[in-house]
Amino acid sequence: MGRTVPKASRKPRADALRNRERLLDAAKRVFAGGASDASLDAVAREAGVGIATLYRHFPTREALYEAVYRREVDELVALADGLAGVPDSVAGLRRWLRAMIDLVATKKGMVAALAISVDAKSAVSARMSKRLAGALGALLDRAIAEKRIRRDVSGEEMLLALVGMCILRDQPDWREGAVKMADVLVDGMMVKK
């Protein structure tokens, strides 16, 4: 019996925090161009840190992705919150989709991360897409409540379609096409009147 709580856990070590930051910076740098399939060894090397240290901080590739892109996901979620107050719900929806595409356009690595997060066995960063789907779902729900769009498309479905549309393509004209298709998607969801 006695203390099932082992210890009053001490303060985290300074070198651990420092290395975590270094790894995140290195990962951002390495994933920047969309090379999200870069070797983790390379990331560790770039960070000037042993490979074991990387794995200790981020047990899986997805965990690293999640940490790297958490901030951007946060931003998108916040944006959705902000857009909830906009008068025109459909316009808000369109704006959010555009923001999502924009972000993806700059952080191409994130798309792959998202894809992996959805693509099977990744319970870890599935949370990332869950949150995005939730944010998008809220926007959809509002437009649905106003009877402006059909009600049988979930945030998750829409997000998958959007991400899917972005995931391919390396060409420069990439963004425009994605925006266009996103708009088409919204057009298709609007109830005819």
Add this chain to the structure above:
Amino acid sequence: MGRTVPKASRKPRADALRNRERLLDAAKRVFAGGASDASLDAVAREAGVGIATLYRHFPTREALYEAVYRREVDELVALADGLAGVPDSVAGLRRWLRAMIDLVATKKGMVAALAISVDAKSAVSARMSKRLAGALGALLDRAIAEKRIRRDVSGEEMLLALVGMCILRDQPDWREGAVKMADVLVDGMMVKK
């Protein structure tokens, strides 16, 4: 100057043909469940053939994909030809999209193959998506000519969107969602009247 054609090229060797077949069969079997990232060593092993033989017949992973899925692509192209004669052009379009999704639903490995074919540096099986985009483009063009859908979406763009929407997802309800989104896409493309 006689024969610029070097030789009256002899008949291909029997063992070469046999091994090619074996490799294709093995690949079909191995890729069946969508495990299109299976190791090529495994495919060679399954075929009971040396790894070098695999690489000799299919220099790249994409070349193997293309060979495996050529038949299905042929079918879709043929279907598009057939649907060109259907009275309702938009209905034909919808039917083709559905067929594409159906095929993908059974041969999940093909999606990954397609994705890879689009995803950068794969000149080899880019042909596969080119042909599909062409087939789809023809259907679109017809509907455009009849002024039934907007004219600024290309076959390639639409295919990318569709494939993207399919590429994620492992859940059983997968197909229905994809069909729904494809319909939404078409709805969004129809000119309002």
Add this chain to the structure above:
DNA sequence: AAATATACGGAGGAATCCTCCGTTTCACAA
């Protein structure tokens, strides 16, 4: 300063990719 919990680095086994090269087999002609 000593104790100890915590973190570090890198060696190294396993898997995969792909090439090189010596050996074997087949198609064709004599």
Add this chain to the structure above:
DNA sequence: TTGTGAAACGGAGGATTCCTCCGTATATTT
């Protein structure tokens, strides 16, 4: 048939990446 050279074969092995194990080093606490 049999000989011969072109064509195909197999698998060893170097390179890369993944991930774990474990001995060493260091920060925090007493």
